[in-house]
Amino acid sequence: MENSSESLVLTPEEVRKLLKISRSVLYSALAQGTIPSIRVSSRKIVIPKHRFLRWLDEGGGNNLYPKE
Numbered sequence: 001m002e003n004s005s006e007s008l009v010l011t012p013e014e015v016r017k018l019l020k021i022s023r024s025v026l027y028s029a030l031a032q033g034t035i036p037s038i039r040v041s042s043r044k045i046v047i048p049k050h051r052f053l054r055w056l057d058e059g060g061g062n063n064l065y066p067k068e
Helices: 012-019 023-032 049-057
Strands: 045-048
Touching: 012 023, 012 045, 045 049
Parallel strands: none
Antiparallel strands: none
16 A cells, blocks of 8 residues: 555646646646546646556657647
């Protein structure tokens, strides 16, 4: 089992820093469902760590910017 002090979810800000993207790109990707997330309340979004890591492994970061 994982260390109990290690969180099972990431905040949008943590994901933004990990991916080195702007807030607008992050929230656009969250709204479109590009980055897997859960809306906990009208003002709180969390990103399940295991889904985020799987998304990255599957090349998810390649889909952040729309193709022209």
